Amino acid sequence: xxxxxxxxxxxxxxxxxxxxxxxxxxxxxxxxxxxxxxxxxxxxxxxxxxxxxxxxxxxxxxxxxxxxxxxxxxxxxxxxxxxxxxxxxxxxxxxxxxxxxxxxxxxxxxxxxxxxxxxxxxxxxxxxxxxxxxxxxxxxxxxxxxxxxxxxxxxxxxxxxxxxxxxxxxxxxxxxxxxxxxxxxxxxxxxxxxxxxxxxxxxxxxxxxxxxxxxxxxxxxxxxxxxxxxxxxxxxxxxxxxxxxxxxxxxxxxxxxxxxxxxxxxxxxxxxxxxxxxxxxxxxxxxxxxxxxxxxxxxxxxxxxxxxxxxxxxxxxxxxxxxxxxxxxxxxxxxxxxxxxxxxxxxxxxxxxxxxxxxxxxxxxxxxxxxxxxxxxxxxxxxxxxxxxxxxxxxxxxxxxxxxxxxxxxxxxxxxxxxxxxxxxxxxxxxxxxxxxxxxxxxxxxxxxxxxxxxxxxxxxxxxxxxxxxxxxxxxxxxxxxxxxxx
Amino acid sequence: xxxxxxxxxxxxxxxxxxxxxxxxxxxxxxxxxxxxxxxxxxxxxxxxxxxxxxxxxxxxxxxxxxxxxxxxxxxxxxxxxxxxxxxxxxxxxxxxxxxxxxxxxxxxxxxxxxxxxxxxxxxxxxxxxxxxxxxxxxxxxxxxxxxxxxxxxxxxxxxxxxxxxxxxxxxxxxxxxxxxxxxxxxxxxxxxxxxxxxxxxxxxxxxxxxxxxxxxxxxxxxxxxxxxxxxxxxxxxxxxxxxxxxxxxxxxxxxxxxxxxxxxxxxxxxxxxxxxxxxxxxxxxxxxxxxxxxxxxxxxxxxxxxxxxxxxxxxxxxxxxxxxxxxxxxxxxxxxxxxxxxxxxxxxxxxxxxxxxxxxxxxxxxxxxxxxxxxxxxxxxxxxxxxxxxxxxxxxxxxxxxxxxxxxxxxxxxxxxxxxxxxxxxxxxxxxxxxxxxxxxx
Numbered sequence: 012x013x014x015x016x017x018x019x020x021x022x023x024x025x026x027x028x029x030x031x032x033x034x035x036x037x038x039x040x041x042x043x044x045x046x047x048x049x050x051x052x053x054x055x056x057x058x059x060x061x062x063x064x065x066x067x068x069x070x071x072x073x074x075x076x077x078x079x080x081x082x083x084x085x086x087x088x089x090x091x092x093x094x095x096x097x098x099x100x101x102x103x104x105x106x107x108x109x110x111x112x113x114x115x116x117x118x119x120x121x122x123x124x125x126x127x128x129x130x131x132x133x134x135x136x137x138x139x140x141x142x143x144x145x146x147x148x149x150x151x152x153x154x155x156x157x158x159x160x161x162x163x164x165x166x167x168x169x170x171x172x173x174x175x176x177x178x179x180x181x182x183x184x185x186x187x188x189x190x191x192x193x194x195x196x197x198x199x200x201x202x203x204x205x206x207x208x209x210x211x212x213x214x215x216x217x218x219x220x221x222x223x224x225x226x227x228x229x230x231x232x233x234x235x236x237x238x239x240x241x242x243x244x245x246x247x248x249x250x251x252x253x254x255x256x257x258x259x260x261x262x263x264x265x266x267x268x269x270x271x272x273x274x275x276x277x278x279x280x281x282x283x284x285x286x287x288x289x290x291x292x293x294x295x296x297x298x299x300x301x302x303x304x305x306x307x308x309x310x311x312x313x314x315x316x317x318x319x320x321x322x323x324x325x326x327x328x329x330x331x332x333x334x335x336x337x338x339x340x341x342x343x344x345x346x347x348x349x350x351x352x353x354x355x356x357x358x359x360x361x362x363x364x365x366x367x368x369x370x371x372x373x374x375x376x377x378x379x380x381x382x383x384x385x386x387x388x389x390x391x392x393x394x395x396x397x398x399x400x401x402x403x404x405x406x407x408x409x410x411x412x413x414x415x416x417x418x419x420x421x422x423x424x425x426x427x428x429x430x431x432x433x434x435x436x437x438x439x440x441x442x443x444x445x446x447x448x449x450x451x452x453x454x455x456x457x458x459x460x461x462x463x464x465x466x467x468x469x470x471x472x473x474x475x476x477x478x479x480x481x482x483x484x485x486x487x488x489x490x491x492x493x494x495x496x497x498x
Numbered sequence: 499x500x501x502x503x504x505x506x507x508x509x510x511x512x513x514x515x516x517x518x519x520x521x522x523x524x525x526x527x528x529x530x531x532x533x534x535x536x537x538x539x540x541x542x543x544x545x546x547x548x549x550x551x552x553x554x555x556x557x558x559x560x561x562x563x564x565x566x567x568x569x570x571x572x573x574x575x576x577x578x579x580x581x582x583x584x585x586x587x588x589x590x591x592x593x594x595x596x597x598x599x600x601x602x603x604x605x606x607x608x609x610x611x612x613x614x615x616x617x618x619x620x621x622x623x624x625x626x627x628x629x630x631x632x633x634x635x636x637x638x639x640x641x642x643x644x645x646x647x648x649x650x651x652x653x654x655x656x657x658x659x660x661x662x663x664x665x666x667x668x669x670x671x672x673x674x675x676x677x678x679x680x681x682x683x684x685x686x687x688x689x690x691x692x693x694x695x696x697x698x699x700x701x702x703x704x705x706x707x708x709x710x711x712x713x714x715x716x717x718x719x720x721x722x723x724x725x726x727x728x729x730x731x732x733x734x735x736x737x738x739x740x741x742x743x744x745x746x747x748x749x750x751x752x753x754x755x756x757x758x759x760x761x762x763x764x765x766x767x768x769x770x771x772x773x774x775x776x777x778x779x780x781x782x783x784x785x786x787x788x789x790x791x792x793x794x795x796x797x798x799x800x801x802x803x804x805x806x807x808x809x810x811x812x813x814x815x816x817x818x819x820x821x822x823x824x825x826x827x828x829x830x831x832x833x834x835x836x837x838x839x840x841x842x843x844x845x846x847x848x849x850x851x852x853x854x855x856x857x858x859x860x861x862x863x864x865x866x867x868x869x870x871x872x873x874x875x876x877x878x879x880x881x882x883x884x885x886x887x888x889x890x891x892x893x894x895x896x897x898x899x900x901x902x903x904x905x906x907x908x909x910x911x912x913x914x915x916x917x918x919x920x921x922x923x924x925x926x927x928x929x930x931x932x933x934x935x936x937x938x939x940x
Contacts (some may be wrong), residue, residue: 044821050583052819054557055574060542072612073538077561090539097612098527098534101620131581139583152742155821191742196863225691276530278634279666282855282872370540409856411870411892416891416938418868421861424784438861440868441934473636474526474538475916496868496893497860497936 016168022088028065032169038163046155047140060369063091069105070098075370092106101281110209111171111345118317122213126160141222148230156186173322182216192235197236201230203254209465210311242439244495248399257464257482258405263445265377267414270345279374282412296336297449301329307378312481313465314378323362367476380484385455394430401425418442440496456485499645501668509572512549514591516648524640527615548818549575554582588806594651602658618688626667635665640831646779654779667695674698675873679914698874702886714848715932719911723924730826731849736802739822756901757791763826773919782813799824827920834906843881850876865896868911891936902930
């Protein structure tokens with residue numbers, strides 16, 4: 012491998028590059044989907060190639076190819092330099108990367124059971140058993156369950172002298188059931204909706220969730236939702252469960268703290284951010300109990316790794332401390348640029364650059380952005396709530412292009428009446444503005460309720476890149492929230 | 499590509515086998531804050547194999563094109579099929595049907611250089627700089643080729659280029675958007691796109707808030723295309739009907755929206771991005787889905803057609819394995835006879851929407867969406883644009899909105915999706931009673 016990476020670096024330098032890095036990436040994925048008792052999809056996907064990123068004439072160029080050979084390395088390295096030189100024809104200033112990052116290391120996701128070593132028969136049986144339980148409930152039209160496993164091996168080498176080998180292993184599972192009546196469909200998912208729950212872990216991640224043991228419950232909930240009353244429209248108190256709160260963190264905190272968005276580099280597509288640099292260190296993002304961290308070291312988190320795709324070590328960073336917004340997710344370039352604006356900002360990147368494979372440029376992505384636990388038990392929190400709605404499992408999401416106005420829908424809701432859960436409610440939605448919402452957070456459940464939820468479907472960038480992110484959350488309470496938006 | 503496919507099909511020891519070979523040579527130049535900041539190039543060939551033995555189906559994909567790599571790939575698909583359970587609803591891979599040949603490669607676009615794309619980006623940027631504004635956007639060019647073959651004799655090839663320019667021009671409190679896409683980079687007008695986005699950014703300065711509620715709206719083509727795409731995704735594929743997830747369930751032959759609305763899918767219409775066949779190699783048929791408001795049909799792939807008496811694939815399969823089922827990806831909404839100027843002139847009070855952002859379904863069966871406006875939202879009063887507005891959130895049923903169409907634009911805009919050959923061709927539309935449910939700060 013060193014032969015190829017050295018060749019790429021030498022070739023690009025010879026053509027005029029002042030900085031070069033190369034990533035050689037190979038991915039192996041296994042997906043199994045069972046639907047209504049039939050194995051609907053069983054696939055094995057492998058993909059490999061390399062991407063070369065260069066600075067030349069003070070501007071970026073990136074090119075990639077899928078055939079690892081000397082001639083292709085030469086072609087792609089030269090193309091990357093010529094692209095950088097074209098970029099330089101429309102630049103405002105030269106790119107600065109800040110202090111050099113030089114690391115020679117290896118990292119491997121700690122796993123107890125390699126998921127690719129587990130027989131397919133065993134995995135299929137697990138899903139079929141859950142499927143059978145789910146469809147034992149009358150009224151379920153469709154039951155679908157899936158398992159997914161991913162192994163990514165990557166070599167990173169740079170002209171600064173880094174050489175990093177990583178192997179990241181992911182395991183995930185999920186199940187969704189649909190109950191259908193004329194003009195109405197209700198769904199319930201477990202352990203999470205939309206692309207399942209996933210973590211950096213081996214097959215040991217799968218079994219404790221007991222998919223079959225929860226299948227009948229979610230089916231009964233889906234059927235009951237068909238005849239449940241509509242969530243009424245009103246201002247009230249809400250308690251969000253962990254999975255829904257995970258997505259709330261993702262959309263209303265995780266994206267607006269991406270410093271590339273703040274500097275406008277996603278403006279034409281995903282948008283920008285309301286968390287502009289003058290707010291750093293002083294803006295009241297949430298109430299005093301709100302502590303949010305970015306932590307690429309969180310065990311089993313879907314955003315856990317050894318080094319990011321610029322070769323910066325994984326680390327933990329306070330994002331919101333005692334309710335105050337204190338830092339961003341950064342890259343080497345954006346950290347240097349922020350430092351030029353704010354003298355007290357760290358000069359080094361906090362290691363949040365990741366690429367969706369060998370053929371994509373690294374951009375700033377969430378790793379594990381988490382709300383730290385508070386002190387409440389869920390039972391005490393509900394008992395302490397006079398009037399409100401308990402909202403569980405995401406069904407719909409949308410937020411404006413500066414990440415202020417959001418609207419979410421959940422699969423399941425219960426009214427809370429005088430400290431007790433009351434009727435089940437269907438089609439629940441809630442909406443708000445990000446800072447006002449987080450400033451109205453007055454209680455967070457404790458560590459016993461805190462889990463890291465994996466989101467394997469975060470889209471950003473052009474060409475589109477899909478990132479895998481994690482979000483630690485325990486149920487939390489928010490006051491004065493508009494619920495019941497849907498007509 | 500046929501050579502690669504033949505090697506895989508020969509190596510796949512199964513009752514039936516299918517192979518999809520996709521080659522992409524793609525380039526994208528992104529700019530923001532009046533400078534190019536991301537500039538990328540990708541070349542890749544992927545091979546996807548579906549092997550079927552005794553109705554047991556295995557799928558594998560890879561991009562190792564060596565003889566050994568292709569043999570191992572075929573072997574993986576066959577091995578997975580051997581571990582599968584039989585799928586009782588599976589009938590067969592498709593038999594060959596005649597596939598039309600469409601010339602869709604423009605050599606100059608296929609060979610566009612980094613300098614060509616940078617020059618186009620610079621033209622957009624110049625427009626913004628000239629008015630003291632900032633431009634962001636992307637210029638992309640690509641050559642994509644696809645070959646689909648199977649052991650029953652299907653053999654279909656299509657190649658095409660694509661070029662697209664997207665521009666968002668921003669001021670301190672305003673933004674404007676413009677875009678265009680074509681097979682041929684030379685037919686795009688970067689300066690015109692830059693000027694249109696800049697003019698809208700200038701017009702949207704100093705926006706004011708307006709109370710949410712029901713308003714007459716004039717939706718520009720991109721906003722209508724967004725709704726049309728979701729309509730197809732949520733309910734116009736046969737699997738969603740078979741599973742009871744579609745608004746079409748039990749309503750074929752009934753009015754589901756207004757009589758001004760006719761929607762069809764046509765992968766051969768050159769106004770869109772042509773794809774003559776689907777990912778099973780079945781030729782694409784024009785399918786009228788909604789005709790003057792009446793639900794007429796859903797699109798099929800081989801699998802869903804096999805589950806319905808008398809049905810046949812309409813050429814709408816996605817690559818296997820595909821739990822979503824067939825989806826119409828070349829949608830058209832029939833144009834009307836109005837211009838956008840006439841729509842404004844006939845509006846006493848309403849809201850002009852340039853495009854939507856982050857739309858998502860709230861209630862899939864009723865096709866209710868939520869999303870935000872962005873990059874040019876205006877209040878219309880007394881037949882003229884009165885003032886710019888801060889952006890609004892909508893929560894609205896698509897069919898209900900289309901039922902409220904008072905007039906439809908006379909021209910169609912091709913709105914290319916971010917992946918593959920998929921595009922929606924949509925007109926502007928004036929709709930009464932469109933429901934806004936929230937506002938934001940900008």
